[in-house]
Amino acid sequence: MDKVHDSRYKATPERVYVIHLEAFDWNCPQHIIPRFSEEEIQEAVAPAKKRMQDLEQENQKLRAEVAHLNNRKRELNRQFRKCRAKKSSETIGQ
Numbered sequence: 001m002d003k004v005h006d007s008r009y010k011a012t013p014e015r016v017y018v019i020h021l022e023a024f025d026w027n028c029p030q031h032i033i034p035r036f037s038e039e040e041i042q043e044a045v046a047p048a049k050k051r052m053q054d055l056e057q058e059n060q061k062l063r064a065e066v067a068h069l070n071n072r073k074r075e076l077n078r079q080f081r082k083c084r085a086k087k088s089s090e091t092i093g094q
Helices: 038-093
Strands: none
């Protein structure tokens, strides 16, 4: 009992079972029966795959749109600075 008792744990063990294993296989295919065929799995995940493809396409489209808007913003900022500099030089010249 002393071998299995953990002093940090409040409970005291009352029984111990010792099991001697000769071998084990966690994923023994002999006893694992597939629940679904590959076709059934593909059919089940098809909507998720379609949704993912749609979202990836939408994401690409939105990224392109954001890039276009950022380019437009930079161009408008350049024009604004240029116009402001021109007005500033006209004000100084008066």
